Amino acid sequence: MNFRTAAGGRIDRSDALPFVFDGKAYQGYRGDTLASALLANGVHLMGRSFKYHRPRGIFSAGADEPNALVTLSRDAARTTPNLRATQIELYPTLQVQSQNRWPSLAFDVGRVNDFLSAFFPAGFYYKTFMWPRAAWRSLYEPLIRRAAGLGKAPTQPDPDRYAQRYAHADLLIVGAGPSGLAAALEAGDAGARVILCDEQSELGGSLLSDPHVAIDGKNAYGWLDDTLARLKAHANVTLLPRTTAFGYFPHNLIGLNERLTDHLETPPDHLPRERLWQVRARHVVLATGALERPLIFPGNDTPGVMLAGAAHTYLHRYGVRVGSKVVIVTSSDDAYQTALDLKTAGVEVAAIADVRESADGPLPTAARSAGIALFANSTVLRTHGAQRISGVTLGTVKNGIGGERRHIDCDVLLMSGGYTPSVHLFSQSRGKLEWSEPLQAFVPGRSAEAERSAGACRGIYGLQEVLADGVKAAAQALGSAPNHTFDVHTLQRRHGSNLGALPSDGSSRGKSFVDWQHDVTTRDLALATREGFHSIEHVKRYTTTGMATDQGKSSNLNAMAIVAQQLGKSIPQVGLTTFRMPYTPVTFGSFAGVSRKELFDPVRATPTHAWAEAQGAQFENVGLWKRAHYFRRRGESMHDAVARECRAVRDSVGIFDASTLGKIEVVGPDAVEFMNRLYVNNWTTLAVGRTRYGILLREDGFVYDDGVVARVVADRFHVTTTTGGAPRVLAMMEDYRQTEWPHLKVWLTSTTEQWAVIAVQGPNARKVMEPLIAGIDISAAAFPHMSVARGTICGLPLLLFRVSFTGELGFEINVPSDEGLKVWEAVYAAGAAFGITAYGTEAMHVLRAEKGYIIVGQETDGTATPDDVGLSWAIGKKKEDFVGLRSLQRPSMNHAFRKQLVGLKPRDGRTALDEGAQICERPAQRPPMQLIGHVTSSYAAATVGYPIALAMIAGGRARMGQTLYVPTVAGETEVEVTSPVFHDPEGVRING
C-alpha cells in the first residue's frame, strides 16, 4: 500500500484486510472502500467502457461513479454485477472482478470498437442494422447485447433473505452530511420522531472528508462524534447508515434501501441482506448534498483523470494519495484546498490550471505561496497515455480558443467543474426546479410535498451556511423557531461552475466524454442535434446520454449545456430530462422482501385438506385456494380416477368438499328488497326454508356471478357465490348498499369461512345421511329438491341444503368449520356400506357439464347474458328493476345470432375436443375462416359413454342436429350440435 499516507482518515490501520481483484491479492484496511484500497495499491485501471471498451479508472468517490463498475461474488449464487467500487466496503476475502473485458482488463479484444468508432456514431444501431430485416432478431440484437453489456446477471436463485418495514416519522432527513445532522439535532432535541438516513457506511457526509474544518471549537471528526452520540441518546431518533433513499412517492412516502450484511465477511444467518423501508413522513428534509461536476476535454476518460473532490476524500477519509504527481484543472476554489492538502501529504502538485479568467482570493493566494504553478484562463487541449495518464497539454484561452500550449507530465489529472446540487429526490417528488444563473445549476424551487431542501442540494455551499440551513429546515418543518447555532472557521471560497466543453483549438482528435458510463461524447451530442433531434428528451434517447445505471449523475447538465450551445438556446429553454427512481440501483430481492416461495401468496386450505392429502388427492389452485382436483389411487391415471369418481356419484354416492364456495349472510328487514334489486330473480316468492338458483349481473347486463340462495328466515338470506367470486360479489353488494341504497335496512356478513360445506351426492345420498341427522326429515316428500333447514348432525349444529350440482339426489352439509373434518369423517364412515367415494373438482366439472350447468368464467367470459347461457328462465318476469335490466333491454342483447350455449357430441363418438377450440360450419374455406363459436368445456371422462363438450355458438339453439367442425390434433372433427343437457334430460334423478 505504497500510496497510503502515514496517518489519519477513518480507516483502522490496525485491521489489515486481504482481498482479491481480478485474481490478484491486495491488502487494505477496515474502513476502506474497494476503490480506496485499490488506489492505495496504485491501481487506477478498473474496467472497460460500455461501447468502445476504452480502459477506465476510478472517477469519483461515491454514488456518481460511472467507470469503476465491478462484479462481486461471494459464491455462484451470491454474485452481484455493476457494483460501484467506490461504494463497496472492504471485508476480508472480498472477491471482485472487473467487467466488460475479454480476455483481460489490460488486453481487451473489444477495444477494436474504439478504433472503429467512426462506424459507431450516436444511434448507429438504428442506422446500420436495418437490413436484412430478419437478421435483427437472430443476429444483430444478440451480438450487440453480448458486446455492449455491462456485468452478467447471476443465473442461480438468490439464496439471501430480504426484509421490509413500514415506518412513520415526523421528520425524515435524507442525507447525514452537515445540513442533515444539523436538522436532526434540531428536530431530535425538540422530541420529534426523526429518521436520518444516509447511503454511506458512516454518517457525516462531507465532514468525513474534511477533518480540518472547525465547528464549535472542535475539528470535524470530534464534532461528528459528539453529534452522533447526542443523536443516539435520543429514543425518538433513528439513525440509518448504509441506507439509500431511492424513491420519493406521493404523500411523502419515501422508499429506503438499507444494506445490513453486504459489508460483513460472514453475514449472520438471522439477518436479512437488505431491508426495504417504506417511510411515511409528516415532513421531509432533503439534505442530499451536491456532486462535483466533471470537465469536458479530449481524453478526459483516461485512467488517472478523476474528480478533485474525490482525491480530497481519498486523501482525508481513507489516507490515500491518488498519485505521485498531479495536475489540477478547476473552475472553483475548492480544488485549491485539495492541491494544498495533497502537497502537504507529499504529492507533487505540478500545476493548477484554472479555467476562470482570474485566480484570486485566499485559496489561490495560498497555493501560489506554497509554490504551486498556477495558470489562469486555462484549458485542457489533450491528455497523454492509454491505460494511465502520463501527461497533459494545457492551453491558454485567447478569444475562446485554446492558444499557447504547455505540456506537463503527471500521473493523475484532477478536475473540478464546480457542483451540481443533487435534486433527484426533489424532482421525483414533483417539485419544480429553477435555473440559477449564478450557480449554473438547477436548484429546488416550489415544493409539491411537505418537503424542504437544505444545504448543498439547494446550492448553499459554505459550511456555516449549510449547518444553519439544516437547522432552519427542521425548525420550519416543526413550526418552531431555530434553536441551534454553530460557529465555523474556514477560509472563504469562491465557487465557480463550468458547463459544457472546455475551449479547444481543435488540434486533438481525442474523444471528449460527457457520459462516461454510456460512452457518449460531445461529438455524439452535436451529431444528434445536426440530425434534427432538438428536444432534450429525444437527444437523450438517441444518444443514450444519462441513460446508464448512474442515470447521468455526472453527465446530465453538461449534456444539456452542449445541446443548448448547439441549438443557440439557453439551458432553461432546453430544459431537464426527468429524474426517475431509483437514485441508485436497488436489488430485486429488496422489492420482493419475504414474498417468495411459500410466502409469495397465502395458500388457503379447507378443513379436510390433510384428509384429502392422505387419500392421494392431487390439488389444483382455485384463486388462493388449494382444492382436491381428483383422488388418485395406485395405478390410476387422472382419466381413470375422474371416471371412477363420476361413476360412483352416478351409481351410488360421492362426497365432495365445497367449503370454498363464497357465502354471504344478507340480513335485515329490507333483505328481500335488497336481493330483488341486485339479483335477476324474484325473491319475494321464495318461501322460508326454500332455496333458488340466483344470477347476479353487472350493470352492463352480463353474468357476473351465480349461486344458490337460501331464505333461512324471512329477513335472512344465505347467499352462496362462486369460489373465485366471493370477494368481488361482497364488494359489489357493499358498494350498492352503501352508495346507492343507504336507506335500506340490510347488512352483509361474509360467512365463507364460518362454514365447512360437504356435498353428498348420488342415488344413495339419503341412505348415508339419514342415520346421522336429527331435527330434519330428509325424505323426498318432506325435504324436496331446493330445500334448506336447520338441525344437527353428529350432535353438531347443521344447516342442511338439498341441492345438486351433479344432477343426482344431493345434499350440502354446512357445519362450523372447526367441526368440518369430524363430520366429513363421520359421513365417510357411514357411506362405507355404499362405497362412498371422495371426488374432486374435475369430477364435479364433468358431472355438472353432463347436466349443462354453467360455470361462471368458463361458459361465460364477461360478455354473456343470462339468455346466452340458457338461463333466461331465472329472471323474475314481473320485476321492474334489477342490476343489469336496462342493459338486457337493448336490441343487440337479444339478437338471434348472439352466441348461445349448446352441447357438442363428436360424430365419431370418441374424439375429445380442446377447450377454447374454434368452431366453423365448413372446414374447406378460403382464409379467413368464418368462425361461429368456441368450445368452453370439454371432458373425455363423461359417464354418458362419449366425450362431451359445451360450446358458445352463434345462434346455437337454432342449430340442433347440425354438423359443425372443430379442429383437433387429429384434424377436423365433425360434431353434432345437441342440447347442453346430456344426462337425465327429464331431471328425474335430481328429485329422487
Added chain:
Amino acid sequence: MADAADAAAAVVADAAWMRVKAPASRLILQCAAPARAAAGTAWGVPFSEQSCRAQVKGERATLWLGPDEHLLWQASREAPLPLDALEQALSGHPHSLVEISHRQAALEISGPHATTILAGACPLDLDLREFPVHMCTRTVLAKADIVLWRTAPAVFHLEVWRSFLPYARALLSEIGREFSAAR
C-alpha cells in the same frame, strides 16, 4: 382448521412472541346506535361509539369495526353465546347478528419487538401515541386481511381469517427471525 394449522406449526416453530389463542366465540353485530345500546346490556360489555376502539369486560369484548358494525368477542367457547338474550334485546331494532366464531382465529404478538415485527407487514403507525391500547381496526398483514387490536402496550391481538392463519404465522416467523433470541 386444526389440521392445516397443525401442518403449518410443523414447519413454523412459533416464537415466544407469537401464539395462537384458544378457540374463541365471535359475532358480528350491525345496527344503528339505539340498537347497540340495547345489545350492550345483554352482552355485558358496552359498545364503543368512538371509532376504532375496543371495550373489554372479563372474558368478553366489543370491537368497533365500522360506524354500524361491531365484533363481539368471547375468549373461550366454554360458555354458550347469549344469542337469545341478544336477539330479545334487539327485537324491534333493525339489525343483523351473525355468528362467525369459526370464520377466524386469533393470534397474539407480544414483547419488546412486537410493533417492529408487525411493521414488517402492516403499514399502520403503531407508535403508542398513534395506536393506543384498545385501539382496533381492520388492516392488512402483507397479503392477508386482519383486525388488529392492541390489548396492552406491547401486546397485539390479531383476528385472522382461518385459511390465512398458516400464512400469517409463517410470515411473522420469517419477519421475526432477526429478533429471535439466543443468537
